Amino acid sequence: MRHFALMSLFALFVAFVFAIVGREGERKRTLYALRVFLEFVGVGFALAWLLYWIPW
């Protein structure tokens, strides 16, 4: 759970900065930040489950 919280915090702050530099306009920035955050968390989840099932 702590790892997930850390990943979410990381994703949140990185999403803020990416939105600041990556898009123009408040609405576009907000949507982009949300998208980046969800992508970080989603990809993190996907990779975690993938690595969980791979026996190495």
Next chain:
Amino acid sequence: MFVTDMKPNPTKAWLMALIAWLIPGSGHAGQGRILRGALGGASVLAIFLCGVALGGHIYGLRDTSEGLLSSLFGFCDLGSGILWLGSRALGLAVSERPQLSTSEYGNVFLMVAGLLNFILALDAFDIGVGRKS
């Protein structure tokens, strides 16, 4: 010191980029983008503090503890500006703490904080020269 007019000025743009590197978020705030500056600076600061709390440590540019990678890590950490300089000067978070299971995460947080601040400084420069609004 802070710029309020929006005319492109390369000298001021370089100055803003330097200030933005030194104090996270100040490059945007200094050019009238207060909210962006505050959010960017707070994000860099929060990631940096998380990194320290997780047991990460600051690399120096001349560290050799992990070979050439140490210098690269040091360059990433250097991006945090005054946070990096202060940590190095005061000796805070400069020693490895491998006994903490999250210390490697902490190192990554610290490096990402620096890299994000580099991006913010470049963005502040772009605003200064009129490439972005």
